[in-house]
Amino acid sequence: MTAACAAALALGTAALTAPPAAAWDLPLGHDVSSHQRNVDWAGARARGARFVYVKATESRSYRNPFFRGQYKGARDAGLIRGAYHFALPDKSSGTAQAAYFVRHGGDWRPDGRTLPPALDIERNPYGAKCYGLGKKAMVRWIRAFSDEVLRRTGRHPVIYTSTDWWNDCTGRSKAFGPDHALWLARYSSAGAGRLPAGWSHWTFWQYASSGPLPGDQNLFNGSRAALERLARG
Template sequence: MATKGLKLILASSLAWTGLVQAAVQGFDISNWQTSVDFEEAYSNGARFVIIKATEGSDWIDASFSSHYTQATQAGLIRGGYHFARPSSSSGATQATFFLAHGGGWTGDGITLPGMLDLEAGSSGQCWGLSTNAMVAWIKDFSDTYHEKTGRYPMLYTNPSWWKECTSNSKVFSQTNPLVLARWASEVGTIPGGWSAQTIWQYDDSYPYGGDSDLFNGDEAALKKFASG
């Protein structure tokens, strides 16, 4: 209970000079979260959730459908995310797989654009790809998603991964919203030429299930972002 209280206080009070005037609480989940209280999350201020849908080109999260339905019923803005496996198949192949299994977007005001989760995996920090090859892989995924939905996917990353695996590429800073992973009390340095993050994952736990996120703006801005 004490931990939950501290996290709720943190979520309601976090702010960073020059980058945000308001923030909206959210969270992200996957099949690892077997018990998620969507209604309590909403009652305590959460307004969005990002839900794992797929991984690579052949793995579907078994909890995605139920998570997505429950999130919708609770009144949350929701969207799917894809865990990238750049060493196993092309970006286009994985974007197409993601879109076929929950990662799509529609301008209904309650659906977030899909998120591409970029982090280390079983093939090492950068999946055996050079920085140029990694940037090309991400662009292949991003362009395919954009071609089919009209939106560019959000990119989830942390500064160290982005620096090591893309040489801090600025290619995506004008097109793709940044979901910054940094578990701390402040955002810190923004990588990749982005002027600011769209969403900040600031903690690896959330009282009602998953990780803690903040949208960089107020609720009206969140709804506008979901609407495209």
């Protein structure tokens, strides 16, 4: 997730330093990118981290230079980890960006330690909110990305998004909720709130941009055993 998008989500909301009170018993996690560089993974684990998503790629022109070390370091520390791709739908097709992502870290294996690949699709930090795409074109782009990830990995991607962006830029599409896990972006101490169209529950919730863990703070909506089942596929 970009710093600009984090600022937009956090507008008017103080950064949380702990999970919302109602969610203390859920597995804690975080997500990192090149901004976090060399993460103290053992320290993150000691502070409660049980999973992490690591940024691998953006569009078809960027690879996180710290990805390899971050991804391996997370696993070595005992965290369940996955990779995510930051989408720029105005730059190239969903199929092309998915292929680039899978080739450069977005693959998946049924080892119980690897989360499904994730698509970060949100407000454009470089220009028009919806990347200049109409609602139907955006849905087609996301579908093309998903289909290519599924073809290459055997898993549908997790979709990271906010409710407002999704409803505005996809026209409240309900096409992905039945078979794509939701990673909800909403910074609030009051709960996850209204979900994007098509989803009845969230799987991951990014609830703050800072806290005890490196990067953004997240929760998994289930038990540790359920998290491991998600990783196994």
